[in-house]
Amino acid sequence: MYLGCIPIQFFPEKVHQTLRYLMYLFPLITKGSHPLILNHPLPHKSKKTQRPGSGQKIQSVSSEGLSQINIEFLPGTDIDEVLQKVKDKVDESKNELPTDLENDPLVFEVNFSEMPIVVYLLNGTCGIPCLKNIADDLEDDIEGIPGILEVEVTGGMEREIKIEVDPDKLTYYRIPITAFEQVLSAENQNTSGGVITLGEGRYQLRIPGEFETPEEIYDLVISSHQGYPVYLKDVAQVVDGYKDETSRSRLNGRDAVSISIKKRIGENIIEICDKIDTLIDQHQKQWPQNTHITKVMDRAKEIHLMVADLENNIISGLILVIVVLLFALGFRNAVLVSMAIPFSMFLSFIFFTGAGNYIEYGCAIQPDSGTGYAGRQCHCNC
8 A cells, every 4th residue: 555655755746836816916005194094095996997707806905004905816817817907907097096106006916936935034142143144145055056046034134334424514515415426326336347358258357346345435535625635534424334124033032034935936845945954954063152043934844744644545545445345345356456556556656757747735636435536635737
């Protein structure tokens, strides 16, 4: 009986990675507006542009400064065609929407293949800037793993150099703020140095000009006054700080940095997650003491549980079939059938694997205690 379960261990697997039946949203943004104000009349006017057909569901959600409409369609709907129709309807309804919206309504699709397959949280006593640097190093190395689509690091603090201008000093030196910005922008960029031809090769030259340290910004010449150069440090202060926080990750009440990882369509989740775990184990040896990484979401673990449940169902189903045949057809026929069913499953999974198919979990093959197999929780895709 176990023979029929062996190939499942090597079968490519996915969890809801090709579902595209959810349409999302109309963000109608009015900064600082109360949710009740946004809920009426914005979503109601937008809803009129889309009358739900068979199997559709429309839901509006409003929060401070944001109103959105979720449109859900049945599986099998041509999302590309519907997406264009929704965009056309939204364009037609723009005249009915308030004129004080900061941005035009957006319409886009939520694709489950773009959802993370694994999420880690980094925390420790070394401080958030240190954790952010560790996460950035991990991001670079994880993106080098074949099959990785995107790695997103959230939380922590991102370094930002701020220049605080003194308006009185600009007035004294007669320097317009626009001229100050133009000089700063022109100096902080790389420039092309032309092309060098050596033999059969052509090499593009680049002259680095971007600022690397705050001291370089201090010594920048902005203008001249009475024949003397005016430096940036004469009219402004350079502050080496951090950007304002827009998101925060916490684990057990302590600040943390999260790492979300997405894979490419068609790649094996389990193999990718194993490679990520191996890479993290190598990095952990170089981290400061009391730095911990916790896996808070793992699609590979979900697949392992689903496969284990599938194997248990297959084995229990085969046992029931054999018991029924033992009483109905006798010992000899029961033994022959008990050998034929696992062997046929073994060959089927080998054929599917060789053909490049995979198991997608939102449905799986489970033996029917009557005749053959019935799809229940997963199916095979080509």
